[in-house]
Amino acid sequence: MLGFYELAPLIEHVHRCMDYRTLYALEEEFNKVGLTVQSTPQNHMILCKIMEGKPHAEKVIRDYIFVGSLEEKGKELSDRAVKCITTFIKSASTGPAKVLDAPRVWRDGLRLYGDAVRINSEDSAMVAQLL
Secondary structure: OOOHHHHHHHHHHHHHOOEHHHHHOOHHHHHOOOEEEEEOOOOEEEEEEEEOOEEEOOOEOOOEEEEEEOOOOOOEOOHHHHHHHHHHHHHHOOOOOOOOOOOEEEEOOEEEEOOOOOOHHHHHHHHHHHO
């Protein structure tokens, strides 16, 4: 976990985000503290840890949190959302890291990494719908 001085600039930027689009655009700032913004197969966006050059989204709250969706990227962040995001940043930050070996692609005007991150709860819900 990083200290106040390493996290203060990112937390200030999060507080200044008007909408989720701006939050997602902070990818480089998130990388400075070992976090990344990723999309899931269900078009949700998550803020998660980076471990060994890959997005790590094994356990919710500990490793990742949901931070909106691609469909509502213009939606304004609530005060509660900002609080939850900053709390996650404080507990999950590790140090500079980037997702490796994944080319960047453009998706709806947002710069994201290539593949969507699979979340167990989303996958099981999708399988249940197919049955």
